[in-house]
Amino acid sequence: MRTIAFHNLGCKVNxxxxxxxxQKCIEKGYKIVDFEQKSDIYxxxxxxxxxxxxxxxxxxxxxxxxxxxxxxxVAVGCFVQxxxxxxARDEAIDLIVGNNKKKDLFEILEEYLKQKNDSKDxxxxxxxxxxxxxxxxxxxxxxxxxxxVFVKIQDGCDRYCTYCIIPYVRGNLRSRKPEDVxxxxxxxxxxxxxxxxxxxxxxxxxxxxxLKDGKPSLDYTGNADYLIDLLKDINEIEGIDRIRIxxxxxxxxxxxxxxxxxxxxxxxxxxHISLQSGCDTVLKRMNRHYNTEQFYEKTVLLREYFPGxxxxxxxxxxxxxxxxxxxxxxxxxxxxxxxxxxHIFPYSRRKxxxxxRMPGQLTMNEKKERVSKLLELDAKLSREYRESKLNATDNxxxxxxxxxxxxxxxxxxxxxxxxxxxxxxxALSKLVGRTxxxxxxxxxxxxxxxxxxx
Numbered sequence: 001m002r003t004i005a006f007h008n009l010g011c012k013v014n015x016x017x018x019x020x021x022x023q024k025c026i027e028k029g030y031k032i033v034d035f036e037q038k039s040d041i042y043x044x045x046x047x048x049x050x051x052x053x054x055x056x057x058x059x060x061x062x063x064x065x066x067x068x069x070x071x072x073x074v075a076v077g078c079f080v081q082x083x084x085x086x087x088a089r090d091e092a093i094d095l096i097v098g099n100n101k102k103k104d105l106f107e108i109l110e111e112y113l114k115q116k117n118d119s120k121d122x123x124x125x126x127x128x129x130x131x132x133x134x135x136x137x138x139x140x141x142x143x144x145x146x147x148x149v150f151v152k153i154q155d156g157c158d159r160y161c162t163y164c165i166i167p168y169v170r171g172n173l174r175s176r177k178p179e180d181v182x183x184x185x186x187x188x189x190x191x192x193x194x195x196x197x198x199x200x201x202x203x204x205x206x207x208x209x210x211l212k213d214g215k216p217s218l219d220y221t222g223n224a225d226y227l228i229d230l231l232k233d234i235n236e237i238e239g240i241d242r243i244r245i246x247x248x249x250x251x252x253x254x255x256x257x258x259x260x261x262x263x264x265x266x267x268x269x270x271x272h273i274s275l276q277s278g279c280d281t282v283l284k285r286m287n288r289h290y291n292t293e294q295f296y297e298k299t300v301l302l303r304e305y306f307p308g309x310x311x312x313x314x315x316x317x318x319x320x321x322x323x324x325x326x327x328x329x330x331x332x333x334x335x336x337x338x339x340x341x342x343h344i345f346p347y348s349r350r351k352x353x354x355x356x357r358m359p360g361q362l363t364m365n366e367k368k369e370r371v372s373k374l375l376e377l378d379a380k381l382s383r384e385y386r387e388s389k390l391n392a393t394d395n396x397x398x399x400x401x402x403x404x405x406x407x408x409x410x411x412x413x414x415x416x417x418x419x420x421x422x423x424x425x426x427a428l429s430k431l432v433g434r435t436x437x438x439x440x441x442x443x444x445x446x447x448x449x450x451x452x453x454x
Contacts, residue, residue, distance in 0.1 A: 002031070002040045003030070003039045004022075004030045004031070004032060005039040005041070005043070005064075006021065006022050006035065007064075009046055036067075038071075044075055046060075050345065058090070062092045072116075074095040075090075076098075076101075080096045080097070100136045133174070142191050148399075153206060154202065156170050156174050156202070158205065162353060185240065189239030194240065195243075198246055199246035210223070220252040220257075224257050235266050241266060241397065243268065247274060250294065271309060276315060276316050277326075279322075281326060285319065285320070292333055313339050313343070314344075315342055317345065320358035320361050321360030335377065339381060340417075346367035391441075395415065398411075398431050399412050409421035420448070421444050423450075
């Protein structure tokens, strides 16, 4: 029995695809081992969203070959899709698999190993054009997590933000057939999982390719109901207690759309809306298709239909030409909206993007200083949101036992994704993966609330 080890880098879509590749290999007779162990085959699902992601991808590939020089090291995903020539020159990499060939990983591996055994010339590259292909069907019915499973429903992006490499490495918009999504989640529910996280590269575009014209558009009115209808179907699946949405583009959040969302009973009131900057001039340079006033209106709308909901976002700091005044506008804007959590990234130059050629590139020290200020603000706002939930009752799905400050707790998340810790209790061990009602008592740390099971 061949051993195979997987390591995932990057987004939740990558995580889903890694689980799907691993599950297929298990079904075909491979034995999964930990990536830290010696293995016959190592698969690194790479990321290329930033320079740091590129570096981590290279590091993990080299680590794999060092652990077992005789192993087959497979590089899959965005890093090799963006840098095929560099990957081909890297002696640590034996096999390169592009994004739209992940579904064929097992077959590609088998052919490669057969060539190796037959002493034939090895064909180690299988990257193809991601811009002219259909949705590549991958599926899972289980996950390493005890309670929640990520389910991919869409791939590709047609936004072409000036800083982003993803449309070039993920390709055209491709939506998964709703019946295939529902069938997969039914299997997931049958295996005891209670929460699904709906994910994709650009979820708000789900269904655009189902339209008759199928043309890229900034208008979501034509496809928004495809997503609503899919969520309604998932809502009816027996055994699923929660539906969590990965991310929304702000301009899909019309009042009609949000009103329909509010009728989906299992939908978690936790919404990730990508902002990127709180300054209109920076948003324009980024080629983001909204302004700060429009974005703010969407947050008001969500809070009207989902009182007390958690709003999270992404912000890029130090975009080319960002002045102190523009950064201050972003800081004040974040203070105004009061996100539950903000994912903060220093701008990373990506070769092949428009922003890479823009004047006014900031130094790393300038970016780090601004990141530090926003991290401090984020910590304050995050704690304030958690404190606003104290003394309330809510449901959590118990996920695992976790050591926090030297003590063991059973932890889970509320629908808003506030982490709640329950004191270790033998009775709780039987409830892992189950939904329980709790009272949120007090702050255990800045990021964790201690609760009491009711």
